[in-house]
Amino acid sequence: MPTDPGNAPHRHRGMAESFGVDAERYDRTRPRYPDALVDRIVRAGHGSRPAVLDVGCGTGIAARQFRAAGCSVLGVEPDGRMADFARRLGVPAEVATFEAWDPAGREFDVVAAGQAWHWVDPVAGAAKAVRVLRPGGRLVVFWNVPEPPPAVARAFADVYERVAPDSPVDVRATPKQALDGYGSLLTKAAEGIRAADGFGLPERWRFDWETTYTRDAWLDQLPTQGTLTRLAPDDVSQVLDAVGAAVDAMGGGFTMRYTTVALTAQRVRTARRPD
Template identity: 40%
Template sequence: MTHRDEDGPGRPDRARRAVFGEAAEEYDAARPGYPAQLFADILEFARHGAEGRVEALEVGAGTGKATLAFAALGVSVTAIEPDPRMAAVLARHRADRPGITVRPGEFETWDPAGRRFDLLFSAQAWHWTDPEVRWSRARSVLRPGGALALFWNDWYITDEPLRRELAAVHDRFLPERPPHSILDERPRESVRGEHAWVTAELRADPAFTDLGHRVYSTTHERSTTGIAALLTSLSFYRAQPEDTRRRLLAEVARTVDAHGGRVDLMTTTALFLARTWN
């Protein structure tokens, strides 16, 4: 299966992943962050057996939404980001933040020079890694008993009539709906639910133990401009022909304006935890 944006576990589409860097600043402004409690919970999990400051490796740092949050809690973060345009935004953000080192490159080929970490985390990015090597690479860079934390956001439109209208708009302009998107009905089983591919792959690897799954729910409001920016930050939309994307987003904006110019979104953040054997 070809890997699709924030979808299943297949081999990642490198060209599709690269579209984020085309609009790194817009991505940074549009994408929401993650709940504060999630970072506290991960840090508590990672401190098991760790002495002093937690040393973390981040895979697919993007523009630093999670990077900065961990650094604010005193975590030392080495952040790997394959797209130099995204890495440049992160480097600017961390200019006045101690404890963050940005390493452009691919996680699969990055050389840690023998360094082992207390924590490996990946926010909204682990599905882009190569399934043939990602787990063995994770094991190799974690100390014995080191923690693995993988998390993603899902967004849902809470206004059902608006959701249906926006779905109809997409149907008029696109041959297929975007996978795993804000257009999906609620409730639905997320691809990152408790029994999702992440858990299945971790259970199949005897090097990991203490598997855990937690879900956090938050809500926020988006303006017409804000919802268009969020959609544009997703690779499915960035991969569309420019004219199609422009006309689709114009119709999305018209529809949202007709509903008062705002969209209420419920965000569910799924967290997967694991630990290497001591």
């Protein structure tokens, strides 16, 4: 969780645009999204090759999954370093925040946002999605929520509180609290959708899955997380040393449980009229 949901994450632009400091590492280490989610999104599109707008596409992780599933994809990404990396891997990406992006008359079957909608103003973002979706198209925003083993989470929290005592991030959240925090993001997204004139009722999807990490693989990913991207190198090293010791004590690896949560709504063919 990048910030406390109550603190309006979309206003934390410094953190939002810090991930490109090492775009190659970000792309190499960040988890992908479950095939069941991608398949469901693709089925929600129209025709044999749905047009997907990937909001906050980053290095193109989700975009490449959509493309592999047969979609045409355009990314919108505020960090030029991330967009450059996505383009090098074949994902067309335009540099802008979604709120300020100019669609230039283009329309899409799906507007998707993986691990990114919390950086978008939920009301302005939903209104922009209405503008660019074809009638019957779908907005889908989703997040991977990790559940690290207690020993790994505890080691991270202990050292992080020492090196970043003023951080807005709740590093002591239990798995249930973390999932509830993402539930707050889904609630805010749903409120934005309801405020936009043109969507049907939002619904939630959930996908549970797991993967394994070696010590090196997990330490490779940690510096890409928003909690660490703005820390000094010495502070990052302290975090990695403490977490690495915890993973070593577990035998050098662990199983990570993930819950992928999504909120979706369909662009209705006739916009709602005010009461």
